[in-house]
Amino acid sequence: MSKKIYLLILTAFLLALFLCFPLERNSVKTQKRELLKRASYTEAENSGIVFSKEPGFYERGFDLKILYRGPHPGGKIYYTLDGSIPTESSPLYKEPLHLTDPTPNPNLYASRDDVSAGLQKEKLKEAGAIDPPLYAVPSFPVDKCVVIRAVYYKAKGEPDEVETASYFIGYRNRPGYQNLPVVSLVSDPTYLFDPDYGIYVLGSDFDRFVSEGMPETKKLWFFWAANYFRYGRESEREASVNFFDADHRFLCNQNIGIRIQGHASRSNNPKSLNLYARKSYDGNSSFQCRLDHLPYPEKRLNLFSGGSDQDTLFRDYLAMHFGKKENFSTMRSSPCLLFLNGEYWGFYQMAERYDALYFAHHYRVNPDNVVYIKEGEVNLGLSSDLALYEELQKWISENDMTVPENYKKACEKIDMDSLLSYYAFEIYIANGDWPFSNVGLWRTRETGKGKYEDGRWRYVLFDVNGECMAESKIRDNTLQTAIDHDAIFGSLCQNKEFQQAFLEKLQTLATSTFSKEQVEPFIRNYLQTYTKPMQVHRKRFFEGSPDPFAKEMQGIQRFFEDRASYLIPVARKTFD
Numbered sequence: 126m127s128k129k130i131y132l133l134i135l136t137a138f139l140l141a142l143f144l145c146f147p148l149e150r151n152s153v154k155t156q157k158r159e160l161l162k163r164a165s166y167t168e169a170e171n172s173g174i175v176f177s178k179e180p181g182f183y184e185r186g187f188d189l190k191i192l193y194r195g196p197h198p199g200g201k202i203y204y205t206l207d208g209s210i211p212t213e214s215s216p217l218y219k220e221p222l223h224l225t226d227p228t229p230n231p232n233l234y235a236s237r238d239d240v241s242a243g244l245q246k247e248k249l250k251e252a253g254a255i256d257p258p259l260y261a262v263p264s265f266p267v268d269k270c271v272v273i274r275a276v277y278y279k280a281k282g283e284p285d286e287v288e289t290a291s292y293f294i295g296y297r298n299r300p301g302y303q304n305l306p307v308v309s310l311v312s313d314p315t316y317l318f319d320p321d322y323g324i325y326v327l328g329s330d331f332d333r334f335v336s337e338g339m340p341e342t343k344k345l346w347f348f349w350a351a352n353y354f355r356y357g358r359e360s361e362r363e364a365s366v367n368f369f370d371a372d373h374r375f376l377c378n379q380n381i382g383i384r385i386q387g388h389a390s391r392s393n394n395p396k397s398l399n400l401y402a403r404k405s406y407d408g409n410s411s412f413q414c415r416l417d418h419l420p421y422p423e424k425r426l427n428l429f430s431g432g433s434d435q436d437t438l439f440r441d442y443l444a445m446h447f448g449k450k451e452n453f454s455t456m457r458s459s460p461c462l463l464f465l466n467g468e469y470w471g472f473y474q475m476a477e478r479y480d481a482l483y484f485a486h487h488y489r490v491n492p493d494n495v496v497y498i499k500e501g502e503v504n505l506g507l508s509s510d511l512a513l514y515e516e517l518q519k520w521i522s523e524n525d526m527t528v529p530e531n532y533k534k535a536c537e538k539i540d541m542d543s544l545l546s547y548y549a550f551e552i553y554i555a556n557g558d559w560p561f562s563n564v565g566l567w568r569t570r571e572t573g574k575g576k577y578e579d580g581r582w583r584y585v586l587f588d589v590n591g592e593c594m595a596e597s598k599i600r601d602n603t604l605q606t607a608i609d610h611d612a613i614f615g616s617l618c619q620n621k622e623f624q625q626a627f628l629e630k631l632q633t634l635a636t637s638t639f640s641k642e643q644v645e646p647f648i649r650n651y652l653q654t655y656t657k658p659m660q661v662h663r664k665r666f667f668e669g670s671p672d673p674f675a676k677e678m679q680g681i682q683r684f685f686e687d688r689a690s691y692l693i694p695v696a697r698k699t700f701d
Contacts, residue, residue, distance in 0.1 A: 174202070174275050174288035177221075180309070182293040182373040186225035189292070191218050191275050199280040204273060207233060208466030210287055210313045211276045218275065226294040227269040227467070235267045235468050235665070237318065239326045241394035242349040248335075252343035259670040260394045267665055268299070272311050272467035274365075286407075289365035289378065291464065296373070301661035304371050304654065306416070306461040306475065308428065310398070312364035312383060314466065320352075324360055324385055325396065328352030347392040353385045360384055363406060368414055377414035380407035390432045394666055395463070395471045399478065400426040416459065416475065423486065425478035427456070428463060430471065432590035433558070435666075436673045438659070439651055439681065442474055444554060444589035446647065447638050452546040453584040454479065454487070454567065460655060472655070472662035479565070479585060481505055488577040490569050497567045497585070510570065514582070522612035526620040535617065540581045545623075547584035548614055549630035552607055553639065553692060555598035555684075558591035560611040596680035599687045604696055624700040631696055635689035644685045652678055 177190035191202050202218035203211040238244040243258035250257075271292040277285040291309035296302055317325040320332070327349075334341075334350035341348060361382040368376040382401040385391050402424050404410045411423045431438040441458070448455040458476035462469070477483060479499075481492035496506035503511045517538050524531045535541070551559050565585035572580045592598065608615045617623045637643070652675075659674050 173285050174277055176273065176275075176288070176290050178292070179375050180290040180292060180367045180369075180378060181375045182296050182369070184295060184297055186223060186294055188221040188223050189273070190221045191273070193277045195277070195285070197277075197279045197285075200278050200285075202275055202277055204275040206272060206274075206467075208272055208274065208311045208314060211274050212284075213278060213282070222273070224271050224292055224294060227271055228295075229266055230269065232263065232267055232468065234314070234318070234466055235263055235470075237326070238262050239318075239328070240353075240396075242327065242331070242346045242351060242392050243394055245327075245346075249346055252339065252346065254346040255344045257346060258394075259667050261666070261668040261670070263665055263668055265668075268296075268464075268469040268661075270294075270309060270464055270467050272309070274311065287365075289367070291367045291467070293373070301658040302373075302462065305658060306371050306459060307369040307373060307464065308461055308473070308475065309367040309369070309464045309467075310364055310383070310400075310428075310470075311366070311466055312362055316362035316364070317466075324352055324355060324362055326352050330354065347389040349392070351392070353391045353396065355385075361401065364400075366400065368412075368416065376416070377412075379409060379413050382406060386427060386429075387432065390430070393430060393432075393435065395430045395473075397430045397432070398428040400428065423482055425480055427476045427478050428461075429458065429474040429476050431474075432588065433592070434590035436677045437681070438472060438474060439678065440594050441588075441590040442651075443594070443647065443681075444550075444586065445476075447643070448550060448586050450638060451550055452540070452543045453550070453586050454484075454565075455586050460658070462658065469661075469665060471665060472658045479504075479587065484567055489575055490577055491573075494569045494571050494573075494578075495567060496570050497565065499565045499585070499587075500562055501564075504565075505567075506570065514566070517582075518612055522616045524616070526616050526623070532617075532620050532622065538581060539613075540579075540583045541623075541626075543583040544614075544617075545626050545630050547586065548607060548611075549627060549634060550586070552603045553631060553634045553688065554589065554593050555595075555601040555603045555688070556589060556591065556593040557598065557601070557603070558588065558593070560607050560614070563588040564611075594681050594684050595677075596683045599684055600691050602695055604692070604699060608699075618700075628693075628696055628700065631693060635693060639685050639689070641686070645682070648678060648682050 173195050175192045175194050203215040204218050205211045205215050243260045274289045276287045289311050317323050320328045331351045361384045364383045365380050367378050384399045386397040386399045402409055402412050434440045445455045456477040458474040461473050461475045463471055463473045481495045484495045485492040496510040497504040498514055521535055526532050566582045568582045569578045569580055572578055608618050663672050
């Protein structure tokens with residue numbers, strides 16, 4: 126072998142070693158970083174409680190070890206299986222726990238009839254309630270997962286951090302779970318179901334309401350006083366959440382805050398929930414994993430139970446999907462399944478939330494400079510911001526918008542394309558719960574150089590789950606309703622330029638956004654993917670009642686087939 130060939134071989138060998146070892150080191154570092162993202166399940170120094178298997182979906186039962194890896198040896202591990210926070214009165218961990226599918230066990234939380242006024246059958250009957258719901262307590266064991274909560278008590282009796290993990294056993298071929306993210310939410314039962322402190326029950330607020338003779342309108346069962354109508358930070362309770370993706374791979378575990386979300390829908394069964402990431406819970410001010418189809422689940426996340434659309438959980442999902450192409454704000458969402466304290470809690474939409482950081486993320490504006498008016502109240506900003514909007518509303522309604530100077534001034538205060546897009550969209554889908562309510566706008570208080578820092582008002586789409594997009598709404602003249610009941614829109618409709626632009630928006634919705642080619646595949650995919658999950662959901666909360674899902678979905682499809690042929694001529698005639 127020549128010296129030259131020898132040197133070439135030696136160089137190649139050394140180069141291979143150089144490339145391999147750094148890659149191996151980088152791989153180890155990468156793996157460690159990934160493990161640290163799952164802090165509860167690492168073997169890192171001072172990690173505290175460690176479970177021998179990470180949360181997840183397992184085909185068969187197994188033995189689970191609970192270990193302590195930290196700087197304070199000599200203590201004891203206590204655990205619970207019901208979602209409660211373990212104490213020294215809880216079972217003492219002595220040996221591995223054999224985990225199996227707990228589904229056959231009796232329902233612990235799903236059996237409660239105090240989570241909605243709609244389950245109070247006798248009181249509903251006595252009050253002559255309007256449209257009492259068909260809710261039912263399930264007579265069968267609902268699907269369950271194993272929820273382990275463990276805490277390490279140091280030798281001196283001081284508790285360490287509580288760790289939580291959820292294990293789903295035997296779900297591979299279980300109908301209704303395929304291709305759906307799963308959220309396992311765990312909170313001490315006292316936080317949810319205690320009559321005085323619990324936020325998910327009728328509780329003491331309802332007892333007081335009844336003892337006072339039910340002073341509010343008795344027929345409106347969905348407004349009967351209850352603990353779940355408590356608002357604000359004081360109603361927030363601590364919880365732990367495990368996120369799993371659509372393939373049921375574990376994403377992350379995190380301690381968070383939860384609140385009940387909505388207005389009248391707080392009486393629903395199940396309820397919508399807001400999830401909050403805060404440093405005060407576990408040192409993290411944002412969610413520690415990326416969730417499917419949600420570009421902005423940074424600090425707040427909504428688990429939406431359908432609102433007024435409990436039959437399909439589709440209307441809001443559809444509106445947000447097609448609305449994202451328009452010039453107004455939308456909340457992206459992804460269907461998922463929720464387990465609460467280890468028990469199946471229904472089919473949900475996991476969605477973004479409107480807050481200052483939402484607008485900062487989507488529009489590249491300073492979050493401290495955002496003003497958000499929702500249903501005539503300040504959601505973000507100051508009372509003076511609302512006063513300015515009300516002044517603008519009054520000025521537009523009282524001045525002639527056919528005068529070019531007036532219309533120009535209105536365009537300087539409002540992003541007119543956003544207004545046109547928003548009103549055309551709401552009118553087209555025949556939203557009957559609008560514009561009397563559910564109107565939202567945002568702007569930047571101070572102007573800047575950015576595209577959306579001009580201080581003009583822009584519109585926000587939300588709560589599109591009431592009486593809309595139904596076969597019975599095809600011939601609803603929601604255009605005239607908006608003209609008659611919305612001061613800004615009614616005045617602007619006197620302007621010919623505005624009229625023409627509005628008609629063009631409607632035509633685009635009819636021929637492009639909501640065309641047959643766009644809507645039919647979307648509806649078909651939802652039916653194919655979520656019919657079975659909705660059947661499981663329906664049985665859980667409405668056992669024994671007819672399932673309207675297929676009929677409602679057919680009605681939505683017929684609405685979009687025929688809506689344009691009615692609305693476009695009506696709009697043209699209105700503006701003739």
